[in-house]
Amino acid sequence: MSRQALHLFDTPSILSLLTSSSSLSQARQSHAHILKTGLSIDTHFNTKLLSLYTHHLCFADAELVLDSIPQPDLFSFSTLIYASSKLNRFTHVLSLFSKMLSRGLLPDSHVLPSAFKACTGLSDLKSGKQVHGIGFVSGFVSDSYVQSSLVHMYVKCNQLRDAHKVVDEISEPDVFSWSALVSGYAKQGCVSKAKGVFDEMGSLGIAPNLVTWNGLIAGFNQSGCYLESIYMFKNMHLRGFKSDGTSISSVLPSVGDLEDLNVGIQIHGYAVKQGIELDKCVVSALIDMYGKCACSSAMSQVFDEMDQLDLGACNALVAGLSRNGLADEALMVFKQFKSKEMDLNVVSWTSVIACCSQNGKDMEALDLFREMQIAGVRPNSVTIPCLLPACGNIAALMHGKAAHGFSLRRGISFDVYVGSALIDMYAKCGRIEASQLFFDGMPTRNLVCWNALMAGYAMHGKAKEVMEIFHLMLRSGQKPDFISFTCILSACSQSGLTEEGQYYFNSMSGEHGIEARVEHYACMVTLLGRAGKLEEAYSIIKKMPYKPDACVWGALLSSCRVHKNMSLGEIAADKLFKLEPKNPGNYILLSNIYASKGKWDEVDKVRDMMKSMGLRKNPGCSWIEVKNKVHVLLAGDKSHPQMTQIIEKLDKFSMEMKKSGSFPITDFVLQDVEEQDKEQILCGHSEKLAVVFGLLNTRPGSPLRVIKNLRICGDCHAVIKFISNFERREIFVRDTNRFHHFKDGQTELIEPPSVMDRAKAVKGVAEEKLAGLQLSSSVGFENGRLDIKTDSAVAVSLITEPL
Incomplete structure (x- = not known):
């Protein structure tokens, strides 16, 4: 602005520009003139400027004005503190509050609530207590508005005893403070305390309002007191209160978790009568409830009746479909949302990734994670634990390492849920040492x-x-x-x-x-069955305090298959056919028991039974990761582009084995065919194909990791043991039960040292590696905990490389 233009301003004209309706440009013109003419020492002008800058959200300019005031008063700070609090700039609020105190100014009843709100938003109890003490010194802590904000702060920080003390000291108790206290006790699951405080309100003549009831309903739901949540909802209606969208969307999750479909339908009907069934929160809660109650048709109907698409409802639908095992439908719905260019958020992506990971669509989960990052949506500490099981399921180690590196860069790798998922992923990928190393380094x-x-x-x-x-x-x-x-x-x-x-x-x-529980009995049946104590295992089943499920009978049937016990096998199979009539694995196990006894007529009867029910044997399938890509090989598959090379190499191994005196174990071919045909069938087992595929496509001497969807057979076990010695390779095969380690022709590695000794050894190797890399890093070890401080890329390398 020119000098001539500045002279056009006088004091009244400047004041006329410093109103809430003034533009930012006018504010800056006035500010320039104030600085030029020396009026910046006038607190009145500066306070007006502060208000105007905060009105336009120009906090940097406002703070410059504040810093320029030689002796700012309480009102100057109050203006900026209140505006920052209103916009949830909580860290800034406490910074200004501290600066105000350093100028010798004590807060009043206008500043204290903003400071308490900031402590509440940051869950900063220590600062909250300090502000509480300063409130005592200033004499304003007895103000009702200050006390109300103080109650909310203590409730938010789970200091209910302190909150209760403040409520008791309020001279004129209000419904909002008491409602906050009631809600706080409900959220912590303190049923008797919450109800006691609620009754105390009545004895003091404080009538509960809808906020009070909603706080109780939502609080009990959040603390897992689902029956209490539903009880409070019913009690509210008995007392003549009408529910709003918050009431209904707060109680429906409890109904869903209790799987009480009848109550859910009643609440749905009530929402329709109240005309709030299309409320966004109510729709999402209804979809979630029907999904938890395994009522997918009603869930889809609620979604279809929406007048416009809502992201929360879309996320609830994907989660509901996934919960009911409808992974294909969930994936299709998600793709439809994506095609409509909806603004999908991290919850949307995480829900569909979790859906794929939990329902055997591991490759799809990895693809979706890549798409999520391309779409610019940042994964969080929930996304990573949902993705990592998919990496572990198919032994996609490089993808798992990439997710680990991502979590390190985001600073979430030591979140306990991310950490436990990483431990699980590395173990499933055959890197149990990496699991141990990561566990040792966890801070909590x-x-x-x-x-x-x-x-x-x-x-x-x-x-x-x-x-x-x-x-x-x-x-x-x-x-x-x-x-x-x-x-x-x-x-x-x-x-x-x-x-x-x-x-x-x-x-x-x-x-x-x-x-x-049932799973522990299943383990005991397996334990005794493998030891050949089948009658003892059956005795445990008969003495169980509750009805055995498919896991228990399946454990017995598997053991009968191993020990060729036909009589008990028939008993277990009969139970399983009633519990799981559509599970082909049970029929196959019984058929195998008959085949091992040479009872081919019975084998044919079981297979005819399967055929009449439209059941087929699950094909053997194995996965192996080569060059950052997961390859799938199916038993008997002839279409693979490298199948000719694979079969040639398998034939070579077969000849070498026969030269050394080892022959195919054809007992594992439970079919009434010629011996030569049995050998051909054994050659087509998927784990052998995957191992040879790995040999053809990796550098000599590197380890191989194979995952199989079925149990590894004895012949494959013998062949892979031979290959490990012949090719000088370490080979890991994970079947449905466990890992099988093959090295130098042995099926078990050298007996490992104790957990503590291993961690100490790893520490020494890690120190050597860090020294060799000449990094400014440190390795600590104390009380079984390993601590490596270095950059994220090197950290992942240290954890995942064989040590």
Whole structure:
């Protein structure tokens, strides 16, 4: 602005430009004139400028004005603090509050609520208590508005005792403070306390309003007190209150979690009568409820009746379809939303990735994760644990490492849920050492992390390590749950440790107060069955305190298949045919038992039964990751482009084995065919095809990792053992039960050291690697915890490389 233009301004004209209706340009013109003419020492002008700049959200300009005031008053700070609080700029609020105190100014009843709101938004209890103390000094803490904001702050920070004290000190109690306290107790699951405070309100003459009731309903739902949530909803109606969209969308999740479809239908009908059935939150809650109640048709109908698409409802529909095993439909619906160019958020992408990962569509989950990043949506600490199981399921190690690197860059790798998913992924990819190393470096661990590590060692057949970790967990003060015992019993059954398994099974209720579930009985049946104690296993089933499920009978049938026990096998199969009439695996197991006894007529009867029901045997399928790509090989598949080379190499191995005196184990071909045909059938098993495919497409000496969807047969086990020695390769094959390690013609690696010794050894190797890389990094080890501080890329490399 020119000097001549500046002289056109006088004090009245400047004031006329410093109103809330003035533009930002006018504000800056006035500011320039104030600076030029020396009027910046006038607090009145500066306060007007502060208000105008904050009105236009120009906080940097406003703070410059504040800093330029020689002696700012409380009102100057109050203007900026209030505006920042209104826009949820909580860190900025506390910074200004601190600056105000440094100028010797104490807050008043206008500033304190903004400061408490900032502490609430940041869940900063320490700062909140400091502001509370300053409020006492300033004398404004007894103001009702200040007290109300203080109650909300303590409730938000889960300090309900302090909140209750403040409420008791309020001279004129209001419904909002009491409602906040009632809601706080409900959210923490303190049923009697919440109801007690609610009744106390009535005795003081404070009538509850809709906010009070909604707080109770939502609070009990969030704390898992689902019956109490529904009870409060009904009680509210008995007292003459009409529900709004918040009431209905708060109670429906409880109805869904209790799977009480009748109550859900009644609430749906009530919403229709109230004319709020098309409320966005109500629609999403209805879809979620019907999905949890396995009523997919009603769920789709609610969605179809929407007058316009809503993102929350779309996400609820995808999650509901996934929950009911309708993965194809969920994926199709998601693609439709995407084609309509909806603004899909991280919840949308995470829901569909989780859907694919949980329903056997692992490749689709990996593809969706890539698409998500291309679409510019940033994955979070929920997305990564949903993706990693897909990487583990198909042993896509490089994809898992990429997800690990991403989580490191985002600073979420040590979130306990991300961490437990990483432990599980590395174990399923055959890198149990990486699982252990990552676990050792976690700053905090919860029970999920301990269970993930035990499950990983159990999968690798390392029962000794599982037991060691279990007792290390107990010494750390962490209490086991039913999953912990599933892991340890599974490990004992894999290793044939009958006595140890029985000890841990008995200690569940005796020492830890955990009642055995169906899965624990299934583990015991497997444990005894593998030891050949089939009658004892059957006796356990008959003595179970509740009805055995398909897992228990399936464990017995599998053991009967191993030990060729036809009489018990028929009993188990008969139970399974009633429990799972559409599961072809049960028919195949019984057929195999008959075939092992040479009873081909019975085999034909079982196969005819399958044919009449339209059931087919699940084809053997194996996965192997080569050059960052997952390859799938099917048993007997002739269409693979490298099949000729694969068969030629298998024939070569067969000849070499016969030269060394080893012959195909044709007993595993349970078909009434010639011996030569049996050998051909064995050659087509998918795990052999995958191993040879890996040999043809990887560098000599590198390890191979294969995943199979069925149990590995004895012949494949013998052939792969031979290949590991002949080709000097370390080979890992993961079937439906466990990992099989092949090295130098052996089926087990050298007995590993203890968990503590391994972690210490890894520390030494890590230090050597870091020194060789000349990085400014450190490796620490104390009380079983390993801590590596370096950049993310090197960290992933250290964790995932063989040490």
